[in-house]
Amino acid sequence: xxxxxxxxxxxxxxxxxxxxxxxxxxxxxxxxxxxxxxxxxxxxxxxxxxxxxxxxxxxxxxxxxxxxxxxxxxxxxxxxxxxxxxxxxxxxxxxxxxxxxxxxxxxxxxxxxxxxxxxxxxxxxxxxxxxxxxxxxxxxxxxxxxxxxxxxxxxxxxxxxxxxxxxxxxxxxxxxxxxxxxxxxxxxxxxxxxxxxxxxxxxxxxxxxxxxxxxxxxxxxxxx
Amino acid sequence: xxxxxxxxxxxxxxxxxxxxxxxxxxxxxxxxxxxxxxxxxxxxxxxxxxxxxxxxxxxxxxxxxxxxxxxxxxxxxxxxxxxxxxxxxxxxxxxxxxxxxxxxxxxxxxxxxxxxxxxxxxxxxxxxxxxxxxxxxxxxxxxxxxxxxxxxxxxxxxxxxxxxxxxxxxxxxxxxxxxxxxxxxxxxxxxxxxxxxxxxxxxxxxxxxxxxxxxxxxxxxxxxxxxxxxxxxxxxxxxxxxxxxxxxxxxxxxxxxxxxxxxxxxxxxxxxxxxxxxxxxxxxxxxxxxxxxxxxxxxxxxxxxxxxxxxxxxxxxxxxxxxxxxxxxxxxxxxxxxxxxxxxxxxxxxxxxxxxxxxxxxxxxxxxxxxxxxxxxxxxxxxxxxxxxxx
Numbered sequence: 001x002x003x004x005x006x007x008x009x010x011x012x013x014x015x016x017x018x019x020x021x022x023x024x025x026x027x028x029x030x031x032x033x034x035x036x037x038x039x040x041x042x043x044x045x046x047x048x049x050x051x052x053x054x055x056x057x058x059x060x061x062x063x064x065x066x067x068x069x070x071x072x073x074x075x076x077x078x079x080x081x082x083x084x085x086x087x088x089x090x091x092x093x094x095x096x097x098x099x100x101x102x103x104x105x106x107x108x109x110x111x112x113x114x115x116x117x118x119x120x121x122x123x124x125x126x127x128x129x130x131x132x133x134x135x136x137x138x139x140x141x142x143x144x145x146x147x148x149x150x151x152x153x154x155x156x157x158x159x160x161x162x163x164x165x166x167x168x169x170x171x172x173x174x175x176x177x178x179x180x181x182x183x184x185x186x187x188x189x190x191x192x193x194x195x196x197x198x199x200x201x202x203x204x205x206x207x208x209x210x211x212x213x214x215x216x217x218x219x220x221x222x223x224x
Numbered sequence: 225x226x227x228x229x230x231x232x233x234x235x236x237x238x239x240x241x242x243x244x245x246x247x248x249x250x251x252x253x254x255x256x257x258x259x260x261x262x263x264x265x266x267x268x269x270x271x272x273x274x275x276x277x278x279x280x281x282x283x284x285x286x287x288x289x290x291x292x293x294x295x296x297x298x299x300x301x302x303x304x305x306x307x308x309x310x311x312x313x314x315x316x317x318x319x320x321x322x323x324x325x326x327x328x329x330x331x332x333x334x335x336x337x338x339x340x341x342x343x344x345x346x347x348x349x350x351x352x353x354x355x356x357x358x359x360x361x362x363x364x365x366x367x368x369x370x371x372x373x374x375x376x377x378x379x380x381x382x383x384x385x386x387x388x389x390x391x392x393x394x395x396x397x398x399x400x401x402x403x404x405x406x407x408x409x410x411x412x413x414x415x416x417x418x419x420x421x422x423x424x425x426x427x428x429x430x431x432x433x434x435x436x437x438x439x440x441x442x443x444x445x446x447x448x449x450x451x452x453x454x455x456x457x458x459x460x461x462x463x464x465x466x467x468x469x470x471x472x473x474x475x476x477x478x479x480x481x482x483x484x485x486x487x488x489x490x491x492x493x494x495x496x497x498x499x500x501x502x503x504x505x506x507x508x509x510x511x512x513x514x515x516x517x518x519x520x521x522x523x524x525x526x527x528x529x530x531x532x533x534x535x536x537x538x539x540x541x542x543x544x545x546x547x548x549x550x551x552x553x554x555x556x557x558x559x560x561x562x563x564x565x566x567x568x569x570x571x572x573x574x575x576x577x578x579x580x581x582x583x584x585x586x587x588x589x590x591x592x593x594x595x596x597x598x599x600x601x602x603x604x605x606x607x608x609x610x611x612x613x614x615x
Binding site for chain 2: 046049052053054055056074075078079080081082083085087089093095096097098102106107109110138
């Protein structure tokens with residue numbers, strides 16, 4: 001289970017104080033597919049960053065599968081992230097100098113999975129995302145849709161407990177976006193992985209188990 | 225589960241360098257040219273000092289002078305390992321006169337053939353040549369020839385008290401030099417026409433290239449049990465010693481300044497090189513790469529590039545030095561003709577020393593590693609979300 005209690009995150013900017021998250025509390029059951037809805041600037045990315053430990057909240061606590069992640073040391077947090085978290089970013093954000101196979105293999109290597117086990121898992125994931133032929137390609141040789149599929153494979157490669165996806169369909173056309181989200185949901189389901197996806201695409205909410213609505217840093221609705 | 229270690233991060237760093245081809249190449253070119261230029265500059269500084277020493281001791285005096293040597297001892301007796309040759313010279317003080325003009329003078333008896341082989345005074349001849357063995361001939365400086373108003377073939381008389389003698393000598397050669405004692409105080413004749421053969425003699429010892437003077441002095445000390453007095457060129461010519469030291473100091477300052485400027489350039493370029501990809505470091509951090517692993521990766525990138533660039537720079541620097549040596553050195557004659565420390569030749573041959581080989585690459589390497597500290601610290605301090613937002 002993922003639990004947030006009274007989480008507040010404030011940014012200082014040239015426009016003054018921005019309250020990205022304002023006293024947010026929520027719970028997500030394990031293995032759920034969760035959509036966080038909201039307009040641009042509503043705090044969706046900050047919420048995902050706080051859950052995944054990419055930034056720490058100013059107030060409140062974040063507990064992921066029994067681990068209070070905002071009280072971990074930097075090293076403990078890194079080890080938690082590499083083992084239990086997978087990220088999918090808006091632009092894919094593959095490592096530009098690694099091939100597709102090396103990008104998918106990166107989290108496996110971090111988790112000490114090497115040799116034939118790694119190769120087998122990479123092949124399996126490439127088949128699953130329908131891109132077995134691009135193993136040796138570099139990220140700049142892929143289309144946006146292919147990039148996002150590889151990013152999903154990389155996020156899920158090491159069987160994390162949760163995958164956090166920050167507007168993964170923002171740069172894709174509707175059909176490709178739906179394919180990518182469907183792929184993520186299916187792969188997550190296969191591995192019993194909790195998926196939290198930030199989006200402003202209403203169609204995605206139809207396939208989500210739970211939907212949180214976020215506005216001005218506050219949860220204003222929760223639908224199962 | 226144990227994560228991947230050193231080899232994994234080295235492979236990632238190498239992939240980064242190879243696949244960031246243009247950035248790696250442009251930064252490498254800067255490193256290579258800096259290291260090569262600094263190696264050449266260091267070698268040139270050594271070469272300038274070598275040239276001054278070669279010119280000064282090679283003209284006449286040799287690296288070591290031995291005094292009061294018994295007539296029974298032969299020059300060959302001083303030929304130990306590292307000695308190229310030994311010249312026997314006998315000095316007699318007296319008066320040199322021509323017509324009504326006379327001057328206090330030292331007559332130096334020499335073996336013309338050996339002198340020609342070992343010293344460079346022959347290159348300074350403006351008329352005639354060395355006196356010939358068995359002939360009552362005299363070699364004088366152009367300054368003295370002008371003072372006495374004599375030409376080739378003129379007869380001069382040398383008179384001495386100790387031993388009491390008077391010698392009539394014909395001018396066979398006139399040389400020109402800027403070295404004062406050679407210009408005004410000494411004239412040369414063959415040893416075998418000297419008035420006395422059983423006088424103590426002086427040895428001018430010439431060493432092989434690269435030999436340390438002290439090594440030979442120690443050998444002489446052992447062989448002759450300090451029976452004879454020997455002086456190195458450093459003792460005889462403290463001005464030259466000081467000049468060489470000053471040259472090393474000033475060249476050292478120049479090299480450090482150049483190092484400084486180059487190092488700042490390298491450091492800035494490395495910072496840009498690392499920060500250019502800062503977003504990817506943020507992604508890696510989000511994937512669970514620890515601060516230690518991140519720092520290791522940065523150091524690996526900087527280190528691998530440096531090893532490659534410094535290696536190539538080293539080879540290019542050495543090649544440049546060899547190319548200059550192969551093409552006959554750098555001829556600065558036009559700029560050194562009035563300098564007594566370049567009295568024989570103004571040609572500089574750069575010489576590689578251990579210092580000139582290791583100092584530039586090691587310094588460049590250290591500065592690059594230091595330059596990686598700031599980005600590494602920045603990445604360690606910032607949260608992944610901040611880093612990803614940076615660009």
